[in-house]
Amino acid sequence: MSEQKGQVEPTHPAESSLARVRPPRYDFATFEAKWRERWEREKLYQVDLYHARRPYYNLMMFPYPSAEGLHVGNMYSYVGSDIHGRWMAMQGYDVFEPMGFDAFGIHSENFAIQRGIHPRVLTARNVERFREQQLKRIGNRFDWSHEVHTTDPRYYRWTQWIFLQLFKNGLAERKTAPVNWCPKDKTVLADEQVIDGHCERCGTLVERRWLEQWFLKLTRYAQKLLDNLEWLDWSERVKMLQRNWIGRSEGLEFAIEIDGMPDVRVQVYTTRPDTIFGMTFVALAPLHPLIPQITTKTQLADVAAYQQTANRLHTGTEHTMTGVFTGAYALHPLTGERIPIWIADFVLESYGAGAVMGVPAHDERDMAFVKAMGLPVRTVIVQPGSAHPAEEPQEAFVQPGVLINSAGYSGMTSAQAAGALFTWFEECGKGHRVAKYRLRDWLISRQRYWGPPIPIIYCQEHGAVPVPEEQLPVLLPDVENWMPTGTGASPLAAIESFVHTTCPICGHAARRETDVSDNFLDSAWYFLRYFSHDDETQPWDPDLLRKWLPVDMYIGGAEHSVLHLMYARFLTRSLHDLGHLEFEEPFKRFRANGMITKDGAKISKSKGNIVNPDSYITRFGTDVFRVYLMFMGPYQAGGDFSDHGIGGVVRFLDRVWSLVTQHAQNASAQAPQGEERRVIHRLIKRVTEDLATLKYNTAVAALMGYLNSLETRSTLTREELRTLLMLLAPMAPYITEELWQKLKHPGQNHSIHATSWPSFDAEAIGAETLILPIQINGRVRGRIEVAHDTPEAEIKSQALQVPQVQSLLATQKVTRMIYVPERLVNIVTA
């Protein structure tokens, strides 16, 4: 179809560029395969873990080998991390860059159910594809000799071992608690796996059930996890997410007496003690343990009925206020006034004390509740300066202010009153200042098949008994009946030979725990295992950990900011406190790469927008795709994937190829001089700084600009060509190696990846002349070029000689002249 010239093409062509852009002219397929094989054969990426002199642990998040395959988002993350690793290696570090697979869990199991194939079979298939067809082709310097599999009994034996260490030290406990239950997956979920009241995996509306489950005591570490964020070198936004997730707040917890029940106290928590005189009701969570005790006879039926209906999970969008009166009255701790005690489903049993003082005048939820229930409102805080409250306030005034109607505290500011009340409560022993955390304990029980069995035995006499360590692993039975039973119990519960065992203490018949542990437990310690992946005698080698840990650089997606990263920190810290690890924190530095979206949406199978890197790699080569991904935009920002500009990178590497091959023979052996020398050092500085800060996009841009300048010249020096290749090597490992070999001296026999990163000469850069803009009243009128060390007076007089300035000054008078050193000259006129 011949188009009229001048016709505008749509700016967003719907079809992929795959078919429209030509592949590189150089024979990437041959040499990429050649180097891949040679490097594997020569074990280029294997480090001597014991004898490495400058160990550098470059970690990336091992994948969950799904059926959909590795997508561009994964590759983006891995390539950016690998560039960092390659760069550190060129700086002389012994970089360890291992890889493994995280394949237990509901996601794999659900897919297996859908296909009717055993998850073990499917997992093996997916892992094979991930490793051989995908991960080995993205150009990363992976050391495959330390591959880790969480589903391998040699691995999960130690996952179970870790659980036992926590159990023996009181950090794992079985307790009855309201839990999130997914009716479709037929298992409980951690709070973190419930999104907007729905199951993270299958989207089903989650129910609330009261069950006995295994928890790891994450809350015991809330403050420690918070404190260490102070000094960790992590992306600031990830630290912020963790802080919010831990959710520390400080407030007053106090006991309220009940009228006519001298033995009963209700604990209440508030962050606003200054509003205490505005309390007009007390509200308990629907499942609060004191409800049976305090409910009066007349209210029993209503309360029981209410507890039935309120036994649901709130879903963010529902804000209807419901509640029921218990019949009991609390006594106000300061005034002795009788205050009705209600049950309300807006109160969460899992936060604070599970009970709140209701101050409708100064809390939006309390206000909504009294409006629904017809309870009174009492204003006790007003804006400073305003004498009287509105007669019948319709909205809560939630800001701090000045107290009124508050006995001896009236007239104080909120802050003063809070301080005074803290003191009062502490002195009379009725309450105290406490910090509360939003963080909850980590629920790890899963009533599923595809995970490590929790290594516990239940004995009639001895209760929950840990499986002796020498009997680990508790093998996941390889059976045909692995599908969910539909009863809510784990499929393991139906396997008689698994369930029936004997008590390790008394030898009597006993039952095994039939739940498996959460997938996040597997991935919370994998980085400790790479060094001893096949060691059957210990989880890790302390000598190697001393040498290599904590992780020097961890790069991965920000979506793991609160789950994986929090659990890994918790596990590391608790194992440290138990004497198993020498360091408190697992990851010295963490950087979150940006998320890659497709057409504005998160890449996921359910959205059907998975972009697979394989076809791009096949068509354009690994180097082109790596450079293209990094050139798209700032690495830590991510972006929307489109293959729009990939032709630009193809042309770039093609031109690198032809430039180097053309000049390989005749390039001068002399060092570049003058401006050429300055340019090359400026480039080295620029690229070095960009790599250090993960600004890969501008590093590529700088190299493109340099190539443009080299192409305009007829003779080049070897140093210029070599520098170009070295600076490009971390991003495009294959083409730079191939060209390096064409360029090298006879007898020089090492890989470009074993050369040392070029350093820049600050003096060479500093010697440049300055181009100073000349402004008049803020507007640039011209420029002058002066030597670096020209005195200020000389610069000023030169500035006045600029023709544009002269013509303007013909009509105006100079009142002031400002020279900003090395920046500009500014002239201000009357």
Added chain:
RNA sequence: GGGCGGUUGCUGAAAUUGGUAGACAGGGCGGACUUAGGAUCCGUUGGCGCAAGCCAUGAGAGUUCGAGUCUCUCACCGCCCACCA
């Protein structure tokens, strides 16, 4: 509702951290080469204007000799959390 981040040409984006806004690419337009290559090369490309020039970094104000960058107000967008007392 809360927290964090963002908004720059047709598109992805740069901007030495307060100093010539749009580097480097993609796309467009004009041309050359030859001819038919999924090319390549040259020129041009923020807007308005023949020009000198003027106007432009979501909108509006402020600080400053000078603001994309700092301050305030507002409007959108994204992510995370969300009845957390």
